[in-house]
Amino acid sequence: MSVPAYLKAGPFTSNVLVKKKYLIFYLFQIWISIFVIQFEFWWYWNLLYYNKFIHFIIFLPLLIFVIYISLLFVSLFFTKILLIIVNLFHKPREGVFLRTPSNKDYRYWSIRNTIKKWPAWIAHKFPLPFLDNICFKLFGVKTQFSNSLFEGWVDTEFIEFGKNVVVGQASVIQSAVIIGNLFIIRKTIIEDNVRIGAHSVVMPGTHMKKDSVLAASSLTTVGQELEEGWVYLGAPAKKYKRDVFFEDGLEEIIAEQEHDIEELRKKYKELYTRRKDKQV
């Protein structure tokens, strides 16, 4: 419900800036989309400032809201155009690439992220999640308005969502990951009714099928398939039990529950592989 004061979360655009000149795109986008504020304000000023000052004051908050929404849509429009042009030069593709400035895929990934930053930033400046969803849709992510992608970090390309997906607090859904000097892009698919727990990480290429659950603080591996109707747990995620919570009439069973934590720990232990250190 409330995001930490330090964080933005929401649509994730990487801060990796391979070359400083990509900032020109960014500045250009800001520059051109601020015009809309000026035009609207000019219209409003000429309409009301000298004739009906009381009206000017009364409708000012509403105008600011309208300005905000229109700023988002204008910036989205220019972003889409820029994205189409950039993708003409180099089509985004999946694969394993090198994390060096000489690698074209890595460079263009950085450019795409820089371009998407401005609209994603505006859309997330205000707690209206459907603005985030509009952003995702225009960036080419298949998603529904019923999804909540507001409190975790969700990559903005190569991702497909079904409906009714819950992305937990602080969870990270990636389609691109940097490990060492390698840079991996794989398409992540998340189907209907998937629940992703808090603080868990979904790696690129994960395919979460219908009704599957990834519990809190878990991690999937690259290219892992999560079967339909199972709860996965652990790092890396392993099958834990069947997701029976889509059945009817479980209210009372859920309400009266207490666990033996030591027992549970034994159960979990195999899933979260641990190791004891030798004492010296």
Next chain:
Amino acid sequence: MESKKNSKASKSLKPEVFREEMSYSLILSFMILLTNYLGSFLVPIAVFMLYFFLYFLPNFLEISNFIAIFTEIEPLMALLTMPLVLIVCYLIRLYFIALITRVIWAYTESKSPSKNGIIPRNIKSKTEKFYHIRSFLMKYPKNMFVKGLFPWLSNWLYNYIGSMVIGKGTSFEESVGNEKFAIVGKNCYIGVNSTLATHLIDGVWGNISYFQIQVGDNITIAGSNQIAPGTMIHSNSYLLPLASATKHSVVKGDHHYYFGIPLRKIFDKKVMNYLGLTPEDLEQNKISLENIEVMKKPNKENKKIKKKQEKKEVDSTQLKLNEQINEIEYENVDYNLDFTTSSAISRINIKFLAVYLPIFWISGLQVAVLFYTYTFFVKNLIMFTFFLPFILFVLYFIFILGCFLYSKLFLILVNLLHKPKEGTFLAEIGDTDYEFWMLRTELKKIVLWLMRNCPIPWADVLAFKWFGIKMDFSSYLYDAWCDGEFLYLGRKVVVGQGATLMSSMVIGKYLVISKIFLDDYALIGGHSTIAPGTIVGRDTMIGAISTTTYNQILEPGFIYIGIPAIKLKPNKYAESRRDIIVKKDVDKEIKFDIQHEVNIEEDKKEKL
């Protein structure tokens, strides 16, 4: 239910532990913040006002013909330069924030330099005082840079202030930590939500571990990693997501991969399995040194490096693993709710705008009227500009207060229609409890959001109290994901950075709502998840990256850790020795003790 929880939690405790009441100098902190906020506004707002009144107003706003904006040169220039002036003013403001922070930082460093060591938290000392001032000082600039329009500038910020040393080509994603007392080498990548936590609190009355983190060159920390104080990561080590280091770990690096909580070295076979890579890919990875040279001069020469194109197939070992798991039979249907998911159904339909718009309009109206009065009474342009930052600060809070008031009004109305209650409900449109839960969530969200995004985010306690959560100002939770209802916090509760408190949880098609109860002096570790119905006893600590399960009860006076959190040992940090630290070599899997000086003035040492 309530009384049962109370009696369970208030059993215990040893009263003989030495406890000196800590008090943060709130007024001093507020003064620092105001200096930074107002001081940084002066120049940019003067520039903007000059431009606005002397050029933009006569040449653009007062042109009555729309076509003339494009045909005449001056209006057109005004149109084209306005965004640039805005951006420049914004950048000037960022610079002044950094400058003021740097000056104050240098002053505190001269009074009490930051150095490695354990700072006792229950004894008042100069070291502790300046440590807290420095922590506070960094918050505002960090928020402005990282959450602002130009997050790339944050590396420059840390280097400029001198709080961190960051090499070239290193990029940070957003995170709750990563702001001070670390050395990071060249060409590193620190992923999203990864924290270089240079300071850790062991218990509310215990110690503050404050040790430098050293990170070498060409290191990747993939995401959601937590690195504890005193950790040394040598060059060319690659941390997979969620790999987290305990205190004083030493990671050898040298092209090895690390994984797990706590992190350990894993072999190439496993790496290929986890990441879907081929042996050739791993070989490619090792040519890092050349890569760094490439970074320096991105020329045409390095096109020789072959690019990988093929899409990888699923690894055969992975398939085998899956098969093995398939063989295990699950006979009984298990209805136990022994795993934790999340409560993040934050969907707002467009219809919620019907609630949001009036709230914003009316609270915005107050602000507009007040601003009008200001312009009416202060006609002098210089005075107008000079007091504007302060007025903006005040108006912002008046706006938030308006939102407080009207959302509370709506909330009372909503609660009259349907009383909020704990229990299990269907998470589907049509269920009254679920729909009202969403409505409540969204109503509270605006205020909490505004509070967390204002210059004083830690004042969000006000918002929580306003919405009927029992807590007081001695507790902190501004750096946590936190649900806004069915929550009880005792005195001096510390909720760690990036932790999640959920009083509701979505399981399958059910929504579970159950109250979280944190008793006095409880401490929730960073990045841990607290499930609904958790009861945390007095003086209990939960370690970082732990997870509790639904309706779990944590006994008073113990340390809990793990997924799920289990009892580790009694919480005796206030009595423990502070001059010994345990170093850990991750690669050789050994631990050893090292003597270390306690970070406190000489005359306070007898109190230890």
